[in-house]
Amino acid sequence: MMNRVLLTNDDGIDAPGMAVLESIASQLGYEVWVVAPEHDQSGTSHSISLHAPLRLSERGVRRYGVSGTPGDCVVMAVRHLMKDHPPTLVLSGVNRGANIGVETVFSGTVGAAMTGMLFGIRSIALSQTFSDRQAVPWETARTHAPAVIERLLRLQWTASACINVNFPDRPADETGEVVFTRQGRGIVKRIDVEHHVDPRGLSYHWLKFHREPTEDAPDSESTAIARGKIAVTPLQFERTAEHVFSSLGV
Incomplete structure (x- = not known):
């Protein structure tokens, strides 16, 4: 049986990035399945829905929307x-x-x-950096992702880690080589709360990341993409702070 690839996202099944991912996957020779959130689920991390039912909507052949999170979609x-x-x-x-x-x-x-990693399936996250929300350079990911994915699949990494790939905010023909990186600090400085009043006079609040450019470690993903490189970072569940663990004297 042909190998199968599952496509999902957090921006929603109708997001432009999903169309780009479907174009990328079509070049890999896999049987393609799309199972993605019905609506934008950005910021939901690994969460799964334990207190609400999930509903499926069939969007085409091997294509489904889910009324839940990206984690729900994979499950x-x-x-x-x-x-x-x-x-x-x-x-x-x-x-x-x-x-x-x-x-x-x-x-x-x-x-x-x-x-996906939890299920023992090799899994890759792909993200396209941008500076203008109205002019995201999707062609950079569309052009380079197939070769990056094929290269990663040839390497000996197991499902005990997943791979996080970030494409730089550069035109496809100006994008540099693949660089294997570590997770750095990134550019998020804090999370702010914005207070507003709706047309009925009721208060509501909106959470917002505050980002600032920062100098990161030379081998970090943020440094790589700032230099126009494609950053590839292996991630895992283990988050023990080893330096603190050692200092606790246990």
Whole structure:
């Protein structure tokens, strides 16, 4: 049986990045399945829905929308829609915006890849950096991602880690080589709360990341993409702060 690839994201099944990812996947020679959120689920990390039902909508052949998070989508695909022949690869993205540093903790794009990792499936998150939200350089990811994915699949990495790929905010023909990086600090400085009043006079609040350019470690993903490189970072669940663990005297 042909290898199967599961596509998902956190921007929603109708997001432009999903169309880019479908174009990328079509070049890999896999049977393609799309199981993605019905609506934008950015910032949902690895969360799964334990207190609400999930509903499926069929959007075409092997194409489904899910009324839940990216993590829900992976679970629904692996344990329900594709349970007889699970995917051999999970691709999550292409996210509109970089997923670097602390943002990888909040990212639904990365969260979906890590959920795939939980099932023992090799999983890759893909994100496209931009500086102008109205002019995201999607062609950079579309052009370079197939070769990056094929290269990664030839390497000896196991499902105990997932791979986080960030494409730089450069035209495709000006993008540099692949660089293997570590997770850095990234550019998120804090999370702010904005207070507003709706037309009925009721208060509501909006959470917003505050980002600032910062100098990061030379081998970090943010440094690589700032230099126009494609940053590839292996991620895992283990988050023990070893230096603190040692200092506790245990």
